[in-house]
Amino acid sequence: MELTNDRTSVSLSLRLRRLLIRAAGSIFVWSWVVFSFAILAWIVVAAFKRNDTVFVDLWALPDSAEVGNFGDAWGLLNLTRTSINSLLTVGGGTALTMALAAPAAYALSRMGFRGASGLTGFFALGIGIPVHSIIIPLFLGLSEAGLSNSLLGLTITYVGVSIPFAVFLMTGFFRSLPTELEEAGTMEGAGPVRIFFSVMLPLARPGMVATSIIVAVGLWNEFLLALTLTFDEDKRTIGVGLLNTFGAMRYTSNWVGLFAAVVIMLAPLIVLYAWMSRRIIEGLTVGATK
């Protein structure tokens, strides 16, 4: 506290420094935001350009809106087929994951049986196992069971790989709920199954919604399993479709078609995100902080 002699000037220079730091910080934050927007905006605009001029003047607006690019992209992605496949596998996988993970997480976090915490840890272990470390035997096993190259096999796999994280998040949610209602239920003579379905599940609805969105988004974006476990053209998911479109670029150089494909994939995502981003973000953070 030897600074007290010259208090006013010090606090002035200090204030100036703080102001500068804050300004620099704002510039950093906003340039990050602008940068992320700029990439997205550029691709959206480029999706309406003509393929032979798209890279000639990077910053020019298109002279005419080439809506046909989107038709091309639809074909390149084989969207009619791939979107149905994705909806089936991701939708089915997410629903089944929740149906299995929610009761498990409830029992692990609230029933207080011996071995519950060890079992919770055992489930959490699965988060750390990369898909790559299971994919070879998984492929062989599914082939053996006649489930390779099948959407059903892919769906079951999606459920298995999603369960660890879903259980992890849902135990966080159940743990954050008050215990009074459970006690009341027990007093009234309701059994654990009844308490789960009519008391706890409704309370955990926000957690269920957040967890299913997180699981669904993860599966929607996944392509390693889809690429390895299915190989017929008509079993392709949308992620694999985009990867193939990207790969075909080497030979066709149809860049605007590719950009249109990206826009097609992003559009529903942006709508969903604008609507649900708070839920997604809060859902993710509950597991980490509870």
Place this chain on the structure above:
Amino acid sequence: MNKIVTTRTKPVSAKLSRHTGVRRHAAIFVAPALAVYLLIVIAPSIGTLWISFTKWKGIGDEAEFVGIDNYQQLWRNDTFRGSFGRTLTLLVAGGFVVFVFAFIFTMLLREMRSKKLIRAIVFFPNVVPPVALAIAWGVLLAPRNGLLNGFLELVGLSSQTRTWLGPDLLFRSIIAGLVWIYTGFFVTILMAGVDRIPAYYYEAAELEGASARQKFTRVTIPLTWDVLSVAAVLWVILAIKTFEFIYAFGGSGTDPSASSWTLPVHVYVVALGNRSPILALGQGSAIAVVMVALVGALIFLTRRVMRRAVVEF
């Protein structure tokens, strides 16, 4: 509030466990999830361990038991060492940058009005298909006609243009892309920790004349330590298993060049690569086992290093 809930949980759950039939009910609740998990994740993991001790090209080929041969070969294999080294580089260097950025964001956003909006925007790449991100990153960094080089020329910095996707810069470009994606994820997690710190701690620190740095090291870090430790574990897992972005970015949909391989890409190309599969399943499995071991060891180490009395507040 939190306190009350935690202290009350114990007696209740003890009472419940004495309740007859709880174990049976718990078994009904847990068994289906456990069965699928064992079948899809745990059993194949053990399978991978077994295959890693064999030489095998897949169905139709007789698996030959070779002991630790595959592991010894890996040790001598330069390509594997490259992939291993790049994974560690991503883990350490990438992790350092991600956490520094995430902290900067968290501290700045704490005082900004549009913090929820900015957080949502910064987090957004985490919900976008990695292939789309790889395409965007490719458009940005393409040597000719790339946005970055184009921008540098536009503002008169032509001397700063680089072949960002050339062999010597490729992996750094990939790390930069992953930093762009994952920073938002960790901003979100760290912010959740920081938001729980009561504002009057910062006000008290300010009254005492604490600088921004002191507020950070004396208030933020100690009070978010448990969240930080979870974040560190998540980074270890994310960094080691990241595959889609690197694969798509490094190879535009075909097998990427070895100068961008990390461990997961290496496993994929060696064992399953779609264009020209080598089908060295034993070798690929050995790398997969190394990956799991690496994740496990690093999580153990992280928890060990970060174990410290959590500050109660």
